[in-house]
Amino acid sequence: MAKYIIKRVIAAIITLFVLITVVFFLVRLMPGEPFTSAKLTEEVALNMEKYYGFDKPLYMQYFQYIGNLLHGNFGYSMFYTNKTVNYIIGQGFPFSADVGIRALMLAISFGIVFGILAAKNRGTKIDFFCVIVAILGTSIPDFIMGALLQYFFGIKWGLLPVAKYRGFEYTILPACALAFYTLASVSRIMRASMLEVVQQDYIKTAKAKGLSNFRITVKHQIRNAIMPVITMLGPTVASVLTGTFVIESIFAIPGMGKYYVESVTQNDYSMILGMTVFYGMFLVVCNLIVDILYGIVDPRVRIGGK
């Protein structure tokens, strides 16, 4: 197991390094420059380029960036001058993660339950209901879902705050809106996977051994059927927890989502890099955890890993 984990960690570090290098050089190929205000004079542009070290050769800038990164320093934003990328992430991430965790909890628990119920009651009204939820969830875009929830619960019925983050009640609508899509995909995958597991020989064996229906469902079916859900959780956790642009802007959550999108349109090199590296690290760590979870849930993976 230890060997398996070490191998995974090394692979993760290499992935990150490649990601940083590729993004570092790719952003320089984007059209335009970071300093593109309509009022920028040539003299000022020169001073700014010097300030951010753009007058040095590119490879020097690269080594400098890697050096800073090893100290955990993402540098100063080129758009929000005076603010470091670390500061901006530090401000936004807790909010994104908070809403994200609530959404994930909702999505995973309800998604799995719906999936199981649907599979166990195949062809009945319960199955029908769960499938409808799954179809709606995957086909309604999150900005519509968010706007609908906001309109009915916030504006029309006045039950919950319209937007912003000032406490628990403010997180309910964004968490629900964010959870909906993930919930739908989890329940679809869970349902399909359960239906497949039910056909397996070891379920027949368990039945033949006279195990109770509950025991078979929990110990044999769910445990085996949950593998594909775990697989999809890695990337889902990373993307939900690091903030989503649409939901955060609809509900005015001061999270990280908007900086992803903004930094690209603003050509804010250090922010693009910082955001990408942060997201990359998060994704790599999530996938690592998923890999380790596999090993725990399914002994076959551990053996295969050797």
Add this chain to the structure above:
Amino acid sequence: MKKRLLSLLVAVSMSIGAMACGAYETEDTAADASTADTGSGSESSEKVFRYSDTVEPTTIDPSKANSIVDNELIHACQESLVRGTGGKVEPGIAESWELSEDGLTYTFHLRDTNWSDGQPVTADDFVYGLQRLLDPATASEYAFIGEYVKNGYEVETGEMEVSELGVRAEDDKTLVLELETPCAYFLSMVGTASQYVPIRKDIVESYGADFAATADKNVYSGPFKLVSTDNMMYVFEKNDQYWNKDAINLDRVEFSVISEPNTAVAMYENGELDFVKLPTDSVAQYDDIDSEFMNGNEDYLYINEESTNKIVSNKNFRKALNYGLNRNDYIALATNNVYSPSNTLVMPLVGGVSKSYGEEYTLDSYPLDGDIDVAKEYLEKAMSEEGYSDPSEIEIELTTTDLEASKKIAEVLQELWQNALGITVTIRQVTYADIYGSVLPNGDYQIAYGGWGPDYSDPYTYLELFKSDCSYNYSNYKNDEFDKLLEDSKTETDVKARMDMLNEAEKIILEDAAFVPLQCRQQHYLLNDKFTGVEFYFCSINIDWVYADVE
């Protein structure tokens, strides 16, 4: 079946539990509590103004400020030599001042007043503020606004030391500021430009590059002090060290960054905000209750005089474009009548001799409805000069950005011109970063959509766009007579004569049809009517709530 229900219940209660515990709670609960109080009703005696904007301030460092929102926030928490409010200039930290005969040297006498930390504001703070603005090491995007000060340009380009900048402290309370050339609008600019406020050297040195990154990393000389900048919300409280604090009525102001405009409008309707800007597409919905102000932005089409497409640089063709455009139709189609059509270069609200420029000077320009006959005449002339026999042979390219609104504008223009003149207009879209980063500066376009927001209330801020040595002269326009008028206007000390020169210059540029004026932008907004004294302005600052009060 029962057991299945049980497992469902367990899962549900788990997820609800997780939601209720919460992984994270907001830190400034004190701030939240007081907001909740005032949000629910008027039982609190505290006067709070809550508003929002879609754009986040880029910085609250006065030297580096470069957007309207930056300026608005700094205007509320820092005090300059003079304070500009809705176009009026009143004494600020300077109690009185004299201007020398030649119009070049200001001597400001400063009053006794303190920073929010109790230290006195001195003339040295102003000197340091300007030196820091122009110091190449600061790399301020707005450094050019300091070029009015003697040797400003030389310091900015590193040819001179910052100590050689034409500003010095005679003593703690006397500031002498020399100008490069006489400048009629200097004080009105100082009243709204955040780059001229005092800055404390010791604070900058102790925080270094983090100066003003958050509310606690600066001190404040203005009517309000910034107490929090966390979580996309800027919270101001009345500054009890401010010299004129009796004129200030609000106790607390909360500015939230809400990037989705419809969310902000919904919050306004729910009583969670007192002021919101309306997005242009929902203006019609609020026709009865909204108000509007001109935000100073003028939109133009730049025409490249050095374009490889010869017809574009032909003066008669440019006139045909201008006369061939029905600007009223354009406004209705492209902006749902939210903006107003423009046929001049200078926004009419900017300061003239004693009233606004627009009231004092009326220009004979292209009719707003266009004039097809005149346009066709010019087109004929242009075609014979450039060797075309039929309008359909003419193809011009219109460059615009990839924003939805800019795309729509280009499509409407394409349609209107193709119908009116029978020429072919193609559209090219580039990113916003690209248009100011390379397309316009490199002259890599034929006709391009752009615009201008004024830095000071004077026609010069718009006219300069076509001065041949100006770095914003994207159209490569060069007219010696025009240049000379602008150059002479700088040394002309008679206000009326100077304004006449500028008006003359604008006539020349319209006669040359060097560009296509499109529209003046109006900002529609909703303001809770219990607030009075909120000022709107078109230059450097849009909303000014410094003197606002609750009825």
